[in-house]
Amino acid sequence: MMTVSADPIDAGAALSAFETDIGGAGGIVSFTGRVRPDSKHGSVATLHLQAYSPMTERGIEQAIAQTEKRWPLSGLKVIHRIGDMAPGDTVVFVAAAAMHRRDAFEAADFLMDYLKTNAIFWKKEVTDQGVVWIEPRPQDYEENARWALTEDA
């Protein structure tokens, strides 16, 4: 259900495996996030992601549990890569399955918001301009706040 590892991610293979695992449920939404070739800091050579195990995994598991509590899902999967990556490499793959497509869309979206803002990863970009550690962007907080507004008590 959740993997954090330095192994490359093959999104197509991950989607196939997920669809096989969950059986015949109606709709599956997947999200693939890849390393961008350019950032505001320059042309990216390497993206380095650090996790703190098992705290990182525990945080993702809690987010998965929260997502499953909130939407009626038949499956949920997170694969997150750490270590050194090149532009175009897949950093994260999320998939959600549900009988109703709206639930699958919202669950995948919500989980991605968690992963992009609150998940315990530190990120370093090596660009043609130098090396920089990336800390949160204001817009990430805003997107996460979208959900907080409709949070159940």
Added chain:
Amino acid sequence: MMTVSADPIDAGAALSAFETDIGGAGGIVSFTGRVRPDSKHGSVATLHLQAYSPMTERGIEQAIAQTEKRWPLSGLKVIHRIGDMAPGDTVVFVAAAAMHRRDAFEAADFLMDYLKTNAIFWKKEVTDQGVVWIEPRPQDYEENARWALTEDA
């Protein structure tokens, strides 16, 4: 960019091909819709989908153009199956790629709403209770209406 055919759909392979085609763009959202094993009419043996070519294809192409106009995307793909399908078979695969994940999520969601409501397909369920042609569900209209409310002039 758009295919309507009686060939089986392999969502994992379709996602891999799409990701290869679009190059290094940031985020990719996919949706896979599969034949449900049960419907309100009974236990499903066969789902039959009819299209009217080239009107069906033209409608989907227009929806794709509308989606691309509305969100800044680096790629968009629709594969729709027609003919006879069994439960668990993939009916539709949609993928959207964008630099920002919100755009990819919204574009895939919007396009699915079109396909589920306004796309020109006729659908027949063969269940253990008999044979029934499926016409629109009120909730499908509602989901589509979500977008109309925020439609640009």
Added chain:
Amino acid sequence: MVQLLYFGRLSDVAGKSEEALTLPETVTTTTELRSWLDLRFEAEGALLEPTVRLAVNNEIVFDPHPVRGGDEIAFMPPVGGG
């Protein structure tokens, strides 16, 4: 000769999904075509329903729309979606 296509549940009403036939001289519009076919199939109004749209040569038309030899005319009940 015109080519007639019956989609969705209308293929059950017509007992076929398509046919080629020569229209009688009295049938010159989509409105007249609906009435004539509805009687011919004893469809009890199924072809007259306003939610059943007609397409002539792959374009949705509004009744009454002229029909003539060589046309492909499709009877389209509400679409069920993909």
Added chain:
Amino acid sequence: MVQLLYFGRLSDVAGKSEEALTLPETVTTTTELRSWLDLRFEAEGALLEPTVRLAVNNEIVFDPHPVRGGDEIAFMPPVGGG
């Protein structure tokens, strides 16, 4: 002996991502640990920032939290997300 972990930009500040050392007797809380290490690394306050959270044995703690031999203590700057 405690195990110290420095994440994100703090690994640059510390010049390492982890180390094992014996704390002086005067360092018994996370607050004292921050000050002692900040001086030791000449970090000019980088380890004192409130946005830098400390985890003791894999649990985020609030200053001052006791530290003792055998602890794993992590210095965590704001997370950058995945």
